[in-house]
Amino acid sequence: MHVVVILFLVLIVGSLASALVFLLRDQGKGRRTVHALALRVALSIALFVLLMAGLASGLITQRLGS
Known part of the structure; x- marks a missing residue:
């Protein structure tokens, strides 16, 4: 699940960069x-x-306090 979230974040930043270009x-x-x-x-x-x-x-759990 972590990989999917990181992939989405990379795609979002890439789309924002392409919009600037x-x-x-x-x-x-x-x-x-x-x-x-x-x-x-x-x-x-x-x-x-x-x-x-x-x-x-x-699939994702919340951590309360570190």
Whole structure:
């Protein structure tokens, strides 16, 4: 489960970086920036749902105090 969460975080950061590159190259005239940011939002929502499902099913446990 840890690997999946880290993979999602890498994909989210990669999508954000590609949106920045598209913004700089297209100078706000293309739609690639919007698509990259929409993908980032979709990945973030999917990660949130995955984490909540993991907590509900017991795959992820909470540690109280370290």
